[in-house]
Amino acid sequence: MTASIDLHAYQEPILFLATAGVVVPLFHRLKVSPVLGFLAVGALLGPYGLGRLIPEYPWIDWLTFTDPEGTSRLAEFGVVFLLFTIGIELSWQRLRTLRRQVFGFGTLQVLLCALALGLFAFKAVNSITAAAIIGIALALSSTAIVIPVLAEQKRLSSAAGRASFSALLFQDLAVAPILFTIAALDTRQPEVTLLSFLTALFQAALALAIIVGVGRVVLRPFFQMVSATKSPEIFMAACLLVVMVTSLIAAVSGLSMALGAFIAGILLSETEYRRAVDTTIQPFKGLLLGVFFVSVGMSLDIFRFLEAPVTILAVATFLIAIKSVIIFWLSRPFGLTASEAADTAFLLGPGGEFALVILGGALAAGLVPTEVGQNLLLVTTLTMVAIPFLARLGRRLSRQLEKARAIDPEAAVPPPPEEPGRVIVAGYGRVGQLVGDMLQRHKVPYLAIDVDPGLVAGERKAGKPVFFGDGSYPAFLRACGIEQARALVITLDTPSAIEAVVAAARQERPDITIVSRARDAKHATQLYDLGVDDAVPETIEASLQLSEAVLSDIGVPMGLVIASIHERRDEFRAVLRQNNRGPDRTEFRARRTVGK
Secondary structure, eight states: OOOOOOTHHHHHHHHHHHHHHHHHHHHHHTTOOHHHHHHHHHHHHSTTTGGGGTTTOGGGGGGSOOOHHHHHHHHHHHHHHHHHHHHHHOOHHHHHHTHHIIIIIHHHHHHHHHHHHHHHHHHHHOOHHHHHHHHHHHHOOOHHHHHHHHHHTTOTTSHHHHHHHHHHHHHHHHHHHHHHHHHHHOTTOTTOOHHHHHHHHHHHHHHHHHHHHHHHHHHHHHHHHHHTTTOHHHHHHHHHHHHHHHHHHHHHTTSOHHHHHHHHHHHHHTSTTHHHHHHHHHHHHHHHHHHHHHHHHHTOOHHHHHHSHHHHHHHHHHHHHHHHHHHHHHHGGGTOOHHHHHHHHHHHSSOOHHHHHHHHHHHHTTOSOHHHHHHHHHHHHHHHHTHHHHHHHHHHHHHHHHHHSOOOTTTOOOOOOOOTTOEEEEOOSHHHHHHHHHHHHTTOOEEEEESOHHHHHHHHHTTOOEEEOOTTOHHHHHHTTTTTOSEEEEOOSOHHHHHHHHHHHHHHOTTSEEEEEESSHHHHHHHHHHTOSEEEEHHHHHHHHHHHHHHHHTTOOHHHHHHHHHHHHHHHHHHHHTTOOSOOHHHHHHHHHHHO
């Protein structure tokens, strides 16, 4: 006889997996962040969405998430795994380099935003305690949404990414004392005293010391023992064990679970197992983060919003605006440009998940008026939902500011007069600098141009012939002496920018030799169509260099290796050129020579 099965016990996992199977591919095809999809699903299928219709239509219960508390407990591990993987990408040395931003920028950001928001909140609640709690809660930002958005856009290592991460890391460190302070202010818990507060801080510091100390001694030999089994399942279990144990130790001591996992990740980053652990954890992180975003969406009460939409939207807009302005101006003394500061401000301006925790605790303790607290929970959730949109807006605004910002006097030097035989290098990043060094080594005069005034100023101080300007403008190319130039090398990394420079150069000088960097084989073919003489695809060159290295390392004579590499490169070039519909450069050169 078959045992009876309680299908309701499997309802929410199946519903979430179905959501993930539909949302991620659909939003990927629409080129929209899946974060928005999970948030929308949580709002639609949560207790404030279709869940409201269950009393009238009981069958809808099968299509809704009915256990917000259970989902939120599971969702917390999404943030835990996220911070763990971030820690793996860092190291103690890199973390030390961020200490000024973490404890300087992060501290000031929380304090100034909390002060400003608390002053405005005081007018609504007329209580210093409630205003302080509201100010501190709303000053925090969303680690769980900002970091995935930056990772998705591959901007974690950018200046705005580092500043945002530093502020978010400080906020994670500050959550424990904030929550304890709320407990101390709760008149229903008279046992909370200064001694218990100091004891809690000591416990938190002790927990961090245990995680760091034991982790340094145990983790490497532990993973050596596990990897010796050569069992992927055992290795996966070991990874999950480390994440769970470190996060729970932190939680028991009063810290956030995510902080404990973050420290464990940093410890593992110094071992030879970091990449294998990261690869093993990624699927869990992705799924659990999806659960987290669904849980955030579930807290979005659409009907409460409809009761006072103008007021709630106004408060949400004001929250983002006041925080963004403070963060923008605060970022400048910490070395961020106007464009980077704007990008950071839009990322950190919305509220965060810890604001939901702090406001929820304050409501339970009776420290914040119920109506105000409920509305602020909705405001915070709305701003979190807006983060992907604001990230795009901030990035677009930063690009506009980058173009419009004042030019450094060192970068505004006009190009020198024409010099016969000069090579023009468009783009002076890492690739352009290597090209310039090789030209200089062979005593070939060159002139480099770039649109980054900071880079230009720095290279000019180093004595390099670098000038500020955009190579897509024919007039600027004339000022650089394209009429007398020997060749043009384009090292830019944006296809549209490369194509614009090629078009401008051909307009001014049809016969000039153009050698351009290309993203891949398809892009190289397009550049040949536009009229470049040589397009160098990054993917093909990388594979040829790898082939050369392995052939020489296994003992194939270097002469044969070099000859075969050159032959293979010529074959690739011939294939890429075979569909070239661009004009014949040889004809242009012949025409130019006859004209002279």
